[in-house]
Amino acid sequence: MKLFDVYPLYNITPINAQDVFVTDEKGQEYLDLYGGHGVISIGHTHPKYVEKITDQIQKIGFYSNAVQNPLQVELAEKLGKLSGCEDYQLFLCNSGAEANENALKLASFETGKARIVAFENAFHGRTSAAVAVTDNEKINAPLNSQHSVSFLPLNDSEALEIELAKNDVCAVIIEPIQGVGGLDQGTTDFFKEVEKLCRKYKVILILDEVQSGYGRSGKFFAFQHHQIEPDIITVAKGMGNGFPIGGILVHPKIKAKYGMLGTTFGGNHLACAAAISVLEVIENEKLIDNVNEVSAYFFEKAKSLPQVKKIKGRGLMLGLEFDFDVAELRKKLIYEEHIFTGGSNNKNLIRILPPLTVKKEHIDRFFEALIRIEMLDMRI
Numbered sequence: 001m002k003l004f005d006v007y008p009l010y011n012i013t014p015i016n017a018q019d020v021f022v023t024d025e026k027g028q029e030y031l032d033l034y035g036g037h038g039v040i041s042i043g044h045t046h047p048k049y050v051e052k053i054t055d056q057i058q059k060i061g062f063y064s065n066a067v068q069n070p071l072q073v074e075l076a077e078k079l080g081k082l083s084g085c086e087d088y089q090l091f092l093c094n095s096g097a098e099a100n101e102n103a104l105k106l107a108s109f110e111t112g113k114a115r116i117v118a119f120e121n122a123f124h125g126r127t128s129a130a131v132a133v134t135d136n137e138k139i140n141a142p143l144n145s146q147h148s149v150s151f152l153p154l155n156d157s158e159a160l161e162i163e164l165a166k167n168d169v170c171a172v173i174i175e176p177i178q179g180v181g182g183l184d185q186g187t188t189d190f191f192k193e194v195e196k197l198c199r200k201y202k203v204i205l206i207l208d209e210v211q212s213g214y215g216r217s218g219k220f221f222a223f224q225h226h227q228i229e230p231d232i233i234t235v236a237k238g239m240g241n242g243f244p245i246g247g248i249l250v251h252p253k254i255k256a257k258y259g260m261l262g263t264t265f266g267g268n269h270l271a272c273a274a275a276i277s278v279l280e281v282i283e284n285e286k287l288i289d290n291v292n293e294v295s296a297y298f299f300e301k302a303k304s305l306p307q308v309k310k311i312k313g314r315g316l317m318l319g320l321e322f323d324f325d326v327a328e329l330r331k332k333l334i335y336e337e338h339i340f341t342g343g344s345n346n347k348n349l350i351r352i353l354p355p356l357t358v359k360k361e362h363i364d365r366f367f368e369a370l371i372r373i374e375m376l377d378m379r380i
């Protein structure tokens with residue numbers, strides 16, 4: 001059987017990884033400033049993480065959600081404490097799309113309504129409702145267009161009020177910092193206005209923290225930069241450091257009913273062990289402090305390069321915008337300088353999503369590489 005060929009692949013085969021480095025089958029080491037789409041939070045194969053998962057699989061890896069699983073309770077308590085969202089309730093699933101799918105479904109149950117407001121250039125995943133609220137026609141099949149979705153510009157609260165006043169909207173879903181879209185973000189005034197309008201029109205406010213959460217923005221959740229209180233927060237990516245796990249944090253005002261959400265694999269023992277270990281490492285190694293320190297250093301370095309037209313994002317969710325298409329530059333970074341970076345819908349933007357353990361010396365290496373490649377040549 002052949003693989004279903006949906007991914008354009010780089011010709012690199014990683015077989016080993018440690019902290020911020022990935023090694024291929026020829027022994028070539030790469031500096032990973034992309035973390036496999038922002039997934040690697042505590043560093044590849046962190047010893048504490050490996051130990052915790054190894055220990056867990058020797059005891060029990062999986063049983064269904066029909067029995068008690070104290071690891072889920074431990075994970076919920078730890079996540080509540082570290083994120084400052086102790087009052088919220090946790091539902092566990094397996095991916096970011098699934099988290100958003102469940103969040104939207106819950107919003108619809110709660111309000112009895114179906115229309116969703118999302119934002120231009122948003123990305124929320126590839127399952128039915130999650131892809132429908134993703135602003136990209138190319139990845140939406142006719143099946144997905146059954147959902148009723150309105151896309152609005154970021155930072156336009158007047159347009160939002162016009163939509164919410166129609167009283168048929170169940171949810172507003174928004175990324176605190178757009179990932180795939182290219183690192184645009186709403187202002188604090190806008191986020192506060194979104195919160196106010198959602199309260200006024202009794203609409204559920206969903207913050208998609210799948211990419212920006214778990215410390216990546218310099219706070220545990222990126223919405224915390226704006227002092228708002230979402231009704232539902234969705235998480236995945238950094239939560240398991242590569243072990244597939246996602247979740248939704250549900251405000252206490254939303255009450256659970258048996259059967260309203262469910263999953264076979266979500267919250268299994270092994271996934272919980274991975275996710276607990278991630279939180280322990282984030283806390284013990286003060287990784288959020290590291291994010292802020294390395295981020296400030298990155299901004300300083302980037303500002304000194306005249307070829308960089310805009311520095312976007314926060315923390316270690318960053319974008320460098322140039323006035324040319326960066327595809328060639330990114331290829332040179334990979335094949336000549338052995339540094340992984342990311343792209344986005346914005347063809348002029350390099351996306352930087354390193355493990356949260358990255359150090360200043362790695363940032364130095366990246367900027368030295370950029371200078372060596374003589375970025376000005378890339379404009380031709």
Ligand SMILES: Cc1ncc(COP(=O)(O)O)c(C=O)c1O
Pocket residue numbers: 037095096097098100123124125126175179180208209210211212236237
């Ligand atoms: C903001 C955001 N939401 C949701 C998703 C979907 O997550 P997953 O690929 O785990 O389904 C992504 C993935 O890139 C994302 O960046």
